[in-house]
Amino acid sequence: MGYRATLGGETFRFDTLARLMAAATPARSGDALAGLAAQTDVERVAAQTALADLPVATFLSEALVPYEVCEVTRLILDTHDHKAFGTVAHMTVGQFRDWLLSDAATTRALQALAPGLTPEMVAAVSKLMRNRDLIAVARKIRVTSAFRNSLGLPGRVGSRLQPNHPADDLKGIAASTLDGLVYGVGDAVIGINPATDNIPTATELLRMLEDLRCRYDIPTQTCVLTHVTNTIAMIEQGAPVDLVFQSVAGTQAANDGFGVSLAMLHEARDAALSLGRGTVGQNVMYLETGQGSALSADAHHGVDQQTLEARAYAVCRAVEPLLVNTVVGFIGPEYLFDGKEIIRAGLEDHFCGKLLGLPMGCDVCYTNHAEADQNDMDVLMTLMAGAGVHFLIAVPGADDIMLNYQSLSFHDIAYLRNSFGLRAAPEFEDWLERFGLITESGHLIDGATGAQRLLGAS
Structure with a gap:
């Protein structure tokens, strides 16, 4: 299938969802060690652009780690709360980010949404956020x-x-x-x-x-x-x-x-x-x-x-x-x-x-x-x-x-x-x-x- 984005007249292609996620990640030595990191800042921004346009629901149909070989994947998908997910089911990752930062994402709304989110969804949206965004959203969430x-x-x-x-x-x-x-x-x-x-x-x-x-x-x-x-x-x-x-x-x-x-x-x-x-x-x-x-x-x-x-x-x-x-x-x-x-x-x-x-x-x-x-x-x-x-x-x-x-x-x-x-x-x-x-x-x-x-x- 693959994913792509054009930036500054150059088209970047990402063969898999895992590759797209890795390339969109802010730079860190571990991903570079694994050979997964974006090669340039331009490639990273291109990956983030493509990720922003990706429907959040994609993560329910395309597993990053195969279902057959990993009980963690099976846990994530088998226990997903589709009803709770309904609030953001129609959104792209970029739209999800905007919603999280809006007044609509109240403490109560975020608590109700949690069972409907998979780890891959929250990881994806975090890759589009600045540090201040991560703080602003986390501060609204109450877990006891x-x-x-x-x-x-x-x-x-x-x-x-x-x-x-x-x-x-x-x-x-x-x-x-x-x-x-x-x-x-x-x-x-x-x-x-x-x-x-x-x-x-x-x-x-x-x-x-x-x-x-x-x-x-x-x-x-x-x-x-x-x-x-x-x-x-x-x-x-x-x-x-x-x-x-x-x-x-x-x-x-x-x-x-x-x-x-x-x-x-x-x-x-x-x-x-x-x-x-x-x-x-x-x-x-x-x-x-x-x-x-x-x-x-x-x-x-x-x-x-x-x-x-x-x-x-x-x-x-x-x-x-x-x-x-x-x-x-x-x-x-x-x-x-x-x-x-x-x-x-x-x-x-x-x-x-x-x-x-x-x-x-x-x-x-x-x-x-x-x-x-x-x-x-x-x-x-x-x-x-x-x-x-x-x-x-x-x-x-x-x-x-x-x-x-x-x-x-x-x-x-x-x-x-x-x-x-x-x-x-x-x-x-x-x-x-x-x-x-x-x-x-x-x-x-x-x-x-x-x-x-x-x-x-x-």
Whole structure:
């Protein structure tokens, strides 16, 4: 069939829909590495022109990854809500963009539309948007989730407290956790990436977090980010599991590389739900994604990395998660080369996830060999806060000493809340007030005083 557009007297042809989507994508190193990127800016604009004229409904009849070989494609097409899709079914991708930016696309309208959208549709429209457009639309979307507290409410931004330790030392992790709590971090989750990924270590870490949470009566949830099969085994052994974690991707082949399937995720969700540990909600899944994961596993089927990232959100949506986050700069400069590409990818991922109805967060991060620095992260976290992000991740000093990458600090979460009037989850905020860690106006007290009050309460 093919697609084409004429620009400046030159005609550009794109043999397949996947090729058109890749060529229309804003420049990034991963697509260039895969040989999928537009060769010139002119070709990219031509592809965007052709994509703008494409009917949105095309994505229901032309699969980018074959239906027969990929359970993610089957999930996307078999669960599509045609009734919800009716609002935009007659539109081209360009018209869909214009509608999203119009006053007609209200919060309520966007919530109703979400089940009718496929990941490929939202990826396509994002390729026609400037960064400000991604922010403007995402800000209108409201997605809430709950377990021991309520996340995603207006005027609030959640945070994951990530107290990783290179030796899984319990005292070191506890010290980092208390430090984060003093800064008001941890309402989304207190989550540890274990240095040693096995069931005994994960169980020990989980029991320590449970003891700390119960000792201080903290209305939050804890998680050890081990493989989903380990978490299922821990549940069977009676461990105090709040959330089930798993990294997921946008193709079956990439998920095979993670050792996970859709059936396995549903089994884990059912196991966690059987514990009934939630108090204000029962969203029990925590899922992480990231552009480039399918390409790094040679499981991308010739599809650009941003579209495959959006397809991962279909996997997430199927299990009604509490939290989803893109670890935006973690894989490295081979996939997102510099600060500009990382910022763009973070805004794209957040927009696409929220448009699909997900509680979308972000690990605003980069590796030390990328052409990025903490100023780039300052920009992205500020833009994310403006776009209404569900939660952000913070580590001591913005430097994860176990995973060896740069993220946000506890102070960064305080900056966002103090500068923009954003607040923690209401149940967690009440806890901060009860322990005297914030003032009546919602601002943090000084760290030394907060630490004394928290430790004195134990």
